[in-house]
Amino acid sequence: MRAARGRAKRVIVTLFVNPSQFNNAEDLAKYPRDEASDIARLEAEHVDLLYAPSVEEMYPEGFVTKVSVSRLSEGLCGEHRPGHFDGVATVVTKLLLQTQANAAFFGEKDFQQLSVIRRLARDLDIPVEIVGVPTVREADGLAMSSRNVRLSEAARKLAPAMTEALSAAGAAIQAGQPVAAATDAARSALLKGGYSEVEYLELRDAETLEPIFELDRPARLLAAGWLDGVRLIDNIAVLPMR
């Protein structure tokens, strides 16, 4: 909201928990929603308009259209959440066209999502500028996420292990350590740090998201893992050293 306010005279916030991007019914049911508290925050930020459509408004009877972005949607979260990015691509196309915004702001925390959205806006010629906003973090480094409230107090203390593991691996890769050694060490650190599973922890091309094994261009180190029954993700930029 603040990034948008810095760029635009009028700011719209869209708020929609999109069923078509949840591949897991339990995750959708458990997804934290608190519209009253959201509205209080928007008011504090002097947002001009909240657009919070119902599921029936977004997907009326007879709705049959799907937007899909191949390649970028494959691998990483796409591999573990089948259909997820088709759901994201379709709903974001709708929101961009409904709001007719000049610029739209998406957090880098969902980096693969941001990449998919950049690509679809370009490929479909949607007249909008897609702006990535750096991940907002808690004091201990944990990336802010609606899902964080589902962590127990003990798990919440362990959660920053993901950010720490990514930072350490990114620094090691920049310092010349082989990519595979660095990512293996980061996976081990996550499991040692209390995570029950690491879905992925990989270095990718920062634009195409293709796997890379040498730091010869701007890259992104991305991870997803499970802690205390909650799925958490994070990512950091890894830039070649000059």
Add this chain to the structure above:
Amino acid sequence: MRAARGRAKRVIVTLFVNPSQFNNAEDLAKYPRDEASDIARLEAEHVDLLYAPSVEEMYPEGFVTKVSVSRLSEGLCGEHRPGHFDGVATVVTKLLLQTQANAAFFGEKDFQQLSVIRRLARDLDIPVEIVGVPTVREADGLAMSSRNVRLSEAARKLAPAMTEALSAAGAAIQAGQPVAAATDAARSALLKGGYSEVEYLELRDAETLEPIFELDRPARLLAAGWLDGVRLIDNIAVLPMR
């Protein structure tokens, strides 16, 4: 163009032979193109702008996005041209967003295409009105089509058999003849009339394109067939009698 001129101050024509909607390489190669003659026609109609992008402009390197409209794209031409309507849906989404037209005009001759486009514009909230334009016909009833120039002189004389068969079947259905009997007779008439194959000849709901077997709502009778190595299509409205 005339329908658009009747509704709008400014008229744009888009001219693009879209490779991604040709499932058959030979059909694409043989597809008649005559930009000079097209331009002369646009000038005669006082069109304000011709938009004729290159394939590279429409699909630059890295292009990976697809729009698909399920249900409406299945059956009829969709069954015989796999991937065709995904190609249509994707390119039309791009053209609508590139031109930012307030209204877009499509011929009823490609009725399934028109139905797919109406649906995608509605589902994706593209701010455009889709207008169907009645099929323009030659003096003998043959629906105008770029492909007609590929017919031999002899075949050209036989071609109107499709329109005639559809009209006869439509009238018979309106008069109470069972749908299957009327469509069977129309298929036979087409084959007798010189067509080498009838891909489909079916009565469908005029909005959802679902197969219907009783004329209890507005319907469309649609056909595709091969004549002289050329694939021709046509369709007519069949309305319930009061």
